Amino acid sequence: MNIKEIRNAVARFNGKIGKQIELFFFQNCNKGTMEIHHALREVANYTLASQVLLDAPNYYYESLFQFIGHSPNLNGIQLAQKIQEFERGDMYSSYTVTDNSKFSNLATVLNPLIDAILSANLQAVDVSEIPTYSYMGERYADISQLFWILTEQSGADVNKFNDFINFMQNLSVYLPNPDI
Known part of the structure; x- marks a missing residue:
């Protein structure tokens, strides 16, 4: 499935x-x-x-x-x-x-980040620097690393990236480790 x-x-x-x-x-x-x-x-x-x-x-x-x-x-x-x-x-x-x-609310932070990257210097982006890994025929990249590299290399607005990261952190539920 x-x-x-x-x-x-x-x-x-x-x-x-x-x-x-x-x-x-x-x-x-x-x-x-x-x-x-x-x-x-x-x-x-x-x-x-x-x-x-x-x-x-x-x-x-x-x-x-x-x-x-x-x-x-x-x-x-x-x-x-x-x-x-x-x-x-x-x-x-x-x-x-x-x-x-x-x-x-994902689109409210993801779309402005993508727009900022697309309107920046895309010619400066070297996608070979994005770390990826494969599993069962699929290729993966950490979304935070992906957007950081694209933001940094293109010279896009870092504030849009920070908004995205804050959103992602807010999505995640922190469960304290019971062994600590």
Whole structure:
């Protein structure tokens, strides 16, 4: 299934239960992308996904399901916190949680940044300097690095980049590490 098919399946499920799911946990390597989180914004209150390769997760299953059995009314953040609590520390650090209700304003910061880059000195941009990595036939780039390099090389308005970064930080939900 591609992300649109997944989103549509979750939307149908939501229709059957009469509400939006609390947390969509995309437990696949490299699926903590802007595309994934944005696509799921209207079908889940929160999305949890990894931006990098995962080792062998799933240590949390038994403890989490036992906990849910006694506390079935967890919200998305509480559920993400329990996954973090019950998972090994070296695993959870690779996940990102987003508050999907905040995605509706993405265009207000992303479009001005793209416009600033496009109206700057595009001839100065060397895309070979953008670090990328591949996984399962797909190519990825960190969105913050991508836009920083494009902004810096083109001489675009740094304030537009800073607005974008502030927006991205506001989307992410900080879950304190229970082991610290």
